[in-house]
Amino acid sequence: MRILITAGGTSEKIDEVRAITNHSSGKLGKAIAEAFLTDPQVSVDYLTTRQAVHPSNESLDMHLIETTQDLESRMRQLMTEHTYAAVIHSMAVSDFTPDSSVTMEELQSVIATDPADLAQAVRRRTQTRTEKKISSDTDHLVIILKKNPKIIQLIKELQPDTILVGFKLLVDVPMLELLSVAEKSLEKNQADFILANDLAEISGEKHHGYLINRNHKVKEAHTKTEIAELIKQEVQKLEETK
Amino acid sequence: MRILITAGGTSEKIDEVRAITNHSSGKLGKAIAEAFLTDPQVSVDYLTTRQAVHPSNESLDMHLIETTQDLESRMRQLMTEHTYAAVIHSMAVSDFTPDSSVTMEELQSVIATDPADLAQAVRRRTQTRTEKKISSDTDHLVIILKKNPKIIQLIKELQPDTILVGFKLLVDVPMLELLSVAEKSLEKNQADFILANDLAEISGEKHHGYLINRNHKVKEAHTKTEIAELIKQEVQKLEETK
Structure with missing residues (x-):
């Protein structure tokens, strides 16, 4: 199966020398790509920025973008050329x-x-x-x-049958608020899963996340590797039922 | 002799996930450090950001900062602990x-x-x-x-005898305007040299620059390596006359 992963953070020009950037190391996207690529049946298109850390695996197709506008046009192009079993949209996009x-x-x-x-x-x-x-x-x-346009909303418009994994990052909120905002995002964007996480619970490899699905089931993970593995398993499980 | 080089671009927080960044790859600062380090008599303190490219030479002392405020406090600390023969301030600092x-x-x-x-x-x-x-x-x-406070103005306040090399980057202006703005910066900041450059004349290793000194002499260079070599020679020449 072919999947599309976005990772890192967009950067929006103020002028020729200044920009507003969304902090995102790209480490979680990298871990997700590496988890999927242990399966030789999977091929990955990887959309990211120059600044983000990149997966070491050479078998993926890397596409570099900078702004939200770049992201939109490259995503439209890729999703016109290929059919994706899943789109994992972990990139932090400037609102x-x-x-x-x-x-x-x-x-x-x-x-x-x-x-x-x-x-x-x-x-x-x-x-x-x-x-x-x-x-x-x-x-x-x-x-x-x-x-900016909401890039995540494009995905099911372009490919209603793809499995969409979205991400919701909040900062230092109660767990119930985090889960409720994630559920709203799942509905609004027709996502199949939302990975909800809180910046206050991320440091280095330690990364607390909740994966919510359309049946309101929540699974928990505590490191980037665990989150990557969980997303891979859940996407493959859903793909098999199709 | 001991010198201080700043390189890369500062980044100023908007909130916990967004920041305004000054684009600067850090490549010119890297070239300058590498030029000076060919001389075994020179030791380098190198102040830069995590995102910038870093010199490969292991003999320099690396100091990582993020914001203009970090830069100010780290610079005050280093310039209190050490006496520098020269400070080469190539970092793009948020105004x-x-x-x-x-x-x-x-x-x-x-x-x-x-x-x-x-x-x-x-x-x-x-x-x-x-x-x-x-x-x-x-x-x-x-x-x-x-x-923000003008970091470059701190340097001669803290060490009036150091040789100060400042940088002035404009975007697509006539050469005479560039040189005149650079001369004003030289006066205002009590710099010994200003490297004046124009973003429209920088791409990859090609990098057009003018080095202006206090006697209104201008020397020209066309690549990052040439600029680095020119700065090293002119700083060492001035140091010898002291």
Whole structure:
């Protein structure tokens, strides 16, 4: 079977030298790829960034991207060319991308003259500028970001029959809140599984995660290797019932 | 002689999972360290980030930092413990660091009630929140950034006798503008040299740079290796006249 794994974190340009990045080492994606590749029947397309750690196995097909836009177009391309038994979407994708940047003085002057649709008014203001690197000659800089498309929602649109494993990372929340947010994400994105995890419970190889399925069953794992093994087993089990 | 080299780019936290990063591969800093280390009389403290490429030479002392604040405290510490013949500050340092983040709706409500000192009013608003990860349930997010201290200005304050090599990177500007901005940086930061370069003239090992000194002399180089060699020669020449 052929599977698609995404890993690492996207990076969104502010200007030619600055970007907003989503921290994600790519280690969990690497562990997942290595777990699947112990099965010689599996071939893997691996979508990641230059900065992330990469699986050592040479038998996978590596595709490097940078921004959420890159991710979207590469994913559309791969999912048009190939049929995947499963898509494991562990990449941390920016919810927002920089739309415009102004100094606080510029923002104040936009507010004074055109207070209704601020995002649009600020964008208009920046279009009159010529510099490619934002001036640093101000005390406060303001970056306005706009929503990115939800990449995970593309997956079942493009291939309704693929097994989709999504990921939900929260920061230092009660376990019940984590599981309930993960269930909502499962419904909204038509995922078959969501791996729910909390940044406060990740350090090095130690990685606490809950794998939730469509029947509200939850399985627990405590390291990246355990999570990778669990995802592989559950995906293969579901694949066999199809 | 003992020298301090900084390389790579700082990264400033927006929240627990997002950051603003300055793109810098660290390749030029690596080339500079390797040029100096061909001289067995030279020992190098190397201040960089985990993401940057690292020099292979094991004889240097590596110090890893992440944010501009880390850089400042580590630099103060090293420059208190050691006397450096030269400091070569090639690290791309964020001019700004995130101060607060709000949804556009929150910003509009702050503007309506408290329009005078927006930066402060927004900061106050965010302090009433409890989430550690910013909500993505909005069309536009607004990040307000405040100015970072100028790290380069610390160097001559701490060690007036060290030879300071600063760097100025602009994006796609005429050569005369680049040189004039570099001269201003040389004056303002009491640097002995500024390496002026333009992102539009950097790709792979090809790297066009101008090294400007206090007598307004300009020397040119065309690759990272040439720049590294030029900096090493000029620093050693100046050191010998002291």
